[in-house]
Amino acid sequence: MAYQRVKFTFPQELITLPVIYELGKQFSITTNVRRADVTEDRGWVVLELQGELEEIERGLEWVAAKGVRVDPVQGDIVEG
Amino acid sequence: MSFANALRCRECNREYPLDPIYVCEFCFGPLEVVYDYAAMRKAVSRESIERGPASVWRYADLLPCDADAAVDIQAGFTPLIKAERLGEELGLRHLYLKNDCVNPTWSFKDRVVAVAATKAREFGFKTLACASTGNLANSVAAHAARAGMEAIVFIPSDLEQGKITGSSVYDATLIAVDGSYDDVNRLCSELTGQYPWAFVNVNVRPYYAEGSKTLGYEVAEQLGWRAPDHCIVPLASGSLYVKIWKGLQELVKLGLIDSVHTKMSGVQAAGCSPIISAWDSGTRNIRPVQPRTIAKSLAIGNPADGFYALEVMAESGGSGLAVSDEEVVEGIRLLARTEGIFAETAGGVVCSGLKRLAAAGRVDRDEVVVAFITGAGLKTQEAVMDTLTPPLQIEPTIASFEKAFGERSVVEARPAAGSAS
Numbered sequence: 001m002a003y004q005r006v007k008f009t010f011p012q013e014l015i016t017l018p019v020i021y022e023l024g025k026q027f028s029i030t031t032n033v034r035r036a037d038v039t040e041d042r043g044w045v046v047l048e049l050q051g052e053l054e055e056i057e058r059g060l061e062w063v064a065a066k067g068v069r070v071d072p073v074q075g076d077i078v079e080g
Numbered sequence: 081m082s083f084a085n086a087l088r089c090r091e092c093n094r095e096y097p098l099d100p101i102y103v104c105e106f107c108f109g110p111l112e113v114v115y116d117y118a119a120m121r122k123a124v125s126r127e128s129i130e131r132g133p134a135s136v137w138r139y140a141d142l143l144p145c146d147a148d149a150a151v152d153i154q155a156g157f158t159p160l161i162k163a164e165r166l167g168e169e170l171g172l173r174h175l176y177l178k179n180d181c182v183n184p185t186w187s188f189k190d191r192v193v194a195v196a197a198t199k200a201r202e203f204g205f206k207t208l209a210c211a212s213t214g215n216l217a218n219s220v221a222a223h224a225a226r227a228g229m230e231a232i233v234f235i236p237s238d239l240e241q242g243k244i245t246g247s248s249v250y251d252a253t254l255i256a257v258d259g260s261y262d263d264v265n266r267l268c269s270e271l272t273g274q275y276p277w278a279f280v281n282v283n284v285r286p287y288y289a290e291g292s293k294t295l296g297y298e299v300a301e302q303l304g305w306r307a308p309d310h311c312i313v314p315l316a317s318g319s320l321y322v323k324i325w326k327g328l329q330e331l332v333k334l335g336l337i338d339s340v341h342t343k344m345s346g347v348q349a350a351g352c353s354p355i356i357s358a359w360d361s362g363t364r365n366i367r368p369v370q371p372r373t374i375a376k377s378l379a380i381g382n383p384a385d386g387f388y389a390l391e392v393m394a395e396s397g398g399s400g401l402a403v404s405d406e407e408v409v410e411g412i413r414l415l416a417r418t419e420g421i422f423a424e425t426a427g428g429v430v431c432s433g434l435k436r437l438a439a440a441g442r443v444d445r446d447e448v449v450v451a452f453i454t455g456a457g458l459k460t461q462e463a464v465m466d467t468l469t470p471p472l473q474i475e476p477t478i479a480s481f482e483k484a485f486g487e488r489s490v491v492e493a494r495p496a497a498g499s500a501s
Contacts, residue, residue, distance in 0.1 A: 004270075005108055009368050009382075034108045035091065042365055046108045069368050072269035073108045075384030078211040078236075078261060079189075079281050080316055080377025080426070 002053040006060065009069040010043045019068055020045065027059040028052065046073055083120040084144035087111040087286055090388070098144070100203050100278065102285045110384065111286045113144045121334050126305055129297075129336075133157075136191050136294040142330060143195055143294075144287050151197035151227040155190035156294050158182050160302035160450070165418040166431075170438045174448045176308070178299055179421060180455065185222045185246070187215035187377075187424070187455035188320065192291035193280055197223040199287040200278030207232055207277040211268040213376045214243040215424075215455050220280055221252035232277060234268055236261065242459055261371065261381070289385075292320045296327025299450050300337050307331070307340045309447035312434045314426040314454055315346040315355050315400070316378040318389030324452070325392045344398040345442070346389060347433030349375035349425070353402035355386045360400075364390050374405045374463050375425035377455060399442050407432035412457060412464050422457035430454075 008019070015038065024031045029051040036045040049056050064070050087096040091109030102111055124141045132138030136156030140147030159179045167175035183190040193216070200208055208224040210216050211234040224231035231252035235244065239256070248254050257264045272282045280288050300307055307328050313321040325344055331337045348356045351373030354366050366386040371379035383389070393400055403411070408425050411432030416422050423431070430451050437443045457464070472488065474480040 005103070007382075034106070037365065039365070042367060044365070048108070069382070070266075071368065071382050072265065073103055074110065074269075074282060074285065075317065075382045075386075076380045077265045077268045077272075077279075077282055078213060078234075078380075079216045080213050080379065 001050060002056055004049045004056050004060075005073040006047060006049060007071045007073050007075075008045045008047070008063065009071070010038070010045075011067060012041045014067055015040070015043055017066075019063060019066060020047070023059050023063055026062065028055050029059045081123075081141065082144055082146055083115045083117070083123070083141065084113050085116050086114050088114045100200075100205070100283050102283050113286050113290055115142075115144075117330070117333050124334055124336070126301075126336055129301065136194055136291065139294050139297050142297065142334075144290050145195055145198040145202060149198060149202060151194060151201060151223050153184045153190065153194070153222055153226050155183055155194040157298060160299060161419065161421075163419050163451075166415065169414070169418055170435055171445050172438055172443065172447075172449055173445055176299075176303075176448070176450045177415075177419060177421065178295060178450055178452045180295070181421060181423060181427070181453060181457070185215070185218040186459065187219065188292070188295065188452075189215045189219040189455075190222075191294050192288045193219040193223045195291035196278065196280040196284045196288035197227055197229070200280070200284055201227055201229065203278065203284075205276070205278035206230060207275075209233070209271075209275075209277040209279045210281060211235075211264055211279075213239065213379070214246070214459055215377055216281065217243065217252075217254075218246040218459075221247040221250035224252065225250040234264060236264055240460075240462060242461070246459065289319045289323055292323035293327035293330065295320070295452065296324040297331065299324075300328060300331050303448065303450075305337050307337055307342045308450040309341065310343045310345065310398070310443055310449045312345050312347065312430055312437070312443075312449065312451040314378055314429050314452065315348045315383070315389060316380045316426075317383045318346075318355055318385035320452075320454070321346050322385050322388045322392055325396065342396060344392050344396040345433075345437060346393060346398065346400040347429050348400070348402045349373035349378055349408055349429050350402040350404050351375070352379045352381060354381065355383055355389050356400045356402040358386065358390055359393060366390075373408075374460075375408055375429050376460070377424060377426045378429060399437065401433055401436055403429055403432040403436065407436075409464055409467055411435070413467065415453070416457070421453060423453045424455040424457050424460040425463050426455055427453040427457070428463070
């Protein structure tokens, strides 16, 4: 079992979609929201995912393909 | 000795011991080092600092690690230069440049890595690691060599040769990742949890970031123990900018300077300006972007400290703006032409940003202004190469010289009257 901490950033057009619910339903992943800030035109959610590593990777690919930006919780790791 | 006594979550204020951890277990907020300032105040004075070495370690008591075990390549205490010619050109009477190009690996990253490497060795790590597009990689490789540690450096596979050499010369293990920027970022995030390495800007990030405070300390000391009126700082993750502010605030807490009235202004390249975009929109919500700029050392699309940078910008009364890539190049050349400093692209961002801020009256001509030049230009020569005047090609004869030289400048070609023959 693996854990991954990620930050989802939603563009305006995806704010109203139940992306996190669908992620948990379509993949064998437990989602656990820890912090979030969502307004009518943008939003981000910091959450922990629990599941098999390959399942988490597949799930995150699905989320990214929806148009949600997926980042590690600490933001960019690559620095100048 | 260090007066650090805990890590504290910036979001929910939960406290943790001083371990190699970087996010709050409860809310996943970032952790920051906290200190016993009352004890620190009794131990530190202007005189005790002035007696210290000419490096970041003169401020060891204000940092989260033990100076006796420092990994020391003489980072910091770089010159603060009165910029008369640039100041005249921009209409600023008291302009200073903090020249961090002259650090041992030619960028301010030596400050943060000095602290991170020292703390990593203190924690018992044998390997120092990072993911970088240049400056950080060079500094990690050099500090690991000095400390006798292994260095593992992840770079994008299309990185320029000069930056690769600047890390591999120290015998670091370089891993060129074939993939997009986001791929490299995600891979390194996963590796952090799986290998017992000190990833300087990830699992020892709370300590690493504290190294940037020394820029604030130095500027105040070099100005005769006073805070500047205005700082112009390049923004990437926003950490440097926030920590300069924290450094100045700490000097007041310790009674080393009277007050901080400093306006903190931040500048980004327009091709990667998520912090400035949020500032301009009047929101604290950072919208991540895909970086598209020649200022690669500032190309952080999802800045970890962006929110906190916006807080400082508002609290200090500063402002922010973004400059185009053309302005970045113009800024590099302006700085070189007026002050003899060859900066990398981040310096061009600062110089052009300052020019715009001054022209708009957002920097007052009588303010004591400090512009932070954070890295040297030799690493990013390709940014300006095509804009420079090529050398005059001549035959080894006086006639050929005078023809070519005369064509370029008729007036300057004449020998001075009375000059030795």
